[in-house]
Amino acid sequence: MGLRETFLPWPVLRQAIASVRAGDRSGRGAAVRSRATDRLTPRTETADRVVGSVCPYCAVGCGQLVYVKDEQVVQIEGDPASPVSRGRLCPKGAATKQLVTNPLRETKVRYRRPYGKDWEDLDLGTAMEMIADRVIATRRETFVENDDRGRRLRRTMGIAMLGGATLDNEENYLIKKLGTALGAVQIENQARI
Numbered sequence: 001m002g003l004r005e006t007f008l009p010w011p012v013l014r015q016a017i018a019s020v021r022a023g024d025r026s027g028r029g030a031a032v033r034s035r036a037t038d039r040l041t042p043r044t045e046t047a048d049r050v051v052g053s054v055c056p057y058c059a060v061g062c063g064q065l066v067y068v069k070d071e072q073v074v075q076i077e078g079d080p081a082s083p084v085s086r087g088r089l090c091p092k093g094a095a096t097k098q099l100v101t102n103p104l105r106e107t108k109v110r111y112r113r114p115y116g117k118d119w120e121d122l123d124l125g126t127a128m129e130m131i132a133d134r135v136i137a138t139r140r141e142t143f144v145e146n147d148d149r150g151r152r153l154r155r156t157m158g159i160a161m162l163g164g165a166t167l168d169n170e171e172n173y174l175i176k177k178l179g180t181a182l183g184a185v186q187i188e189n190q191a192r193i
């Protein structure tokens, strides 16, 4: 086997030669582009439209650009115009697309009965009724009007609320408003924990 066959297939050597030929001395441009790479087109270039949004995952609120094609989300990138994040997203924010498009995403109410071993589907109306019944019953049982010295408390320690980071601002606002109106004290969001 000659020198050419032995050493030329080495990626680093091929890259060095290509760098010289392409005038790409840092080896970060044309020299490292394969023909397959040249055939690729970013999803951001073929989108029908771009919609400004905010990352749903945490309280930082990084700006996002949502690329839409054929009414489907095809890519989500950081928004360079955001004064909060200036185009950057952390790994979680950069993976936001799967929140919308992942085939494993749950789209039905799932319920596991006490002592049950399996999950079952519930229709939304039934689930909402069950939650409302339990909230009302718990509040009724645990609401405290005054403390033992007669000072007004008007609270329940029997209900706590924990929001998830995929709740948006409006949902969090309504949950906080509802919780406070019920007399709940422990109202928290995963993004602050």
Ligand code: SF4
Binding pocket: 055, 056, 057, 058, 059, 060, 061, 062, 085, 088, 089, 090, 091, 092, 093, 094
């Ligand atoms: S999860 Fe990451 S990208 Fe999203 S708002 Fe928080 S820091 Fe920004």
